[in-house]
Amino acid sequence: MKKFEIVTDENEYKKLLEDASIPLESLALLAHAYAKGGDYEKAINIYLVTLKRVKGKDEKQYLLSTLGKIYFKAGFLHRGSEVFLESLRLHPRNEESLKYLSVVYEQLQEYTKAQEVLDSLEELGAKVRLQRIYLKALAILKESHFTDMQKKRTVAQSFYGRAFFTTKII
DSSP states (O other), X not given: OHHHHSOOSHHHHHHHHTOTTSOHHHHHXXXXXXXXXXXXXXXXXXHHHHHHHOOOHHHHHHHHHHHHHHHXXXXXXXXXXXXXXXXXXXXXXXXXXXXXXHHHHHHTTOHHHHHHHHHHHHHTTOOOHHHHHHHHHHHHHHOSSSOHHHHHHHHHXXXXXXXXXXXXXX
């Protein structure tokens, strides 16, 4: 790690990262350390360099999934979704990438896409009933053409079902 800390010039830093003599495992460990320390920019740069050098499908999928999580933590939601989708192209049954992708879509207020990701998770055996209700409620609350009363009724109806409305609510 000292090798990386003494480099102050950005070009030298990039050359050092691209040095083929540095094992991929070392680069991944270094990126992980930067991410743990909250230096997401350096972690992202190292993962991107590592991705260029990796050959195996499984290693690439792992690095993409990890990079997606770093983008997510750093708040780059659109970029995170792109990376998770790329990871899922390599391994469509990756539950971790699917879970993160559903949260990314939720935060981007793309509730239909989040529901589609939940479909995939459900096919893998995950229990997603409460997440579905939650996303449906968020979508209803986002609708501007509903009155507050209509929003409350629609949310309650989707959660409790029609029998709930035989009694007076709210």
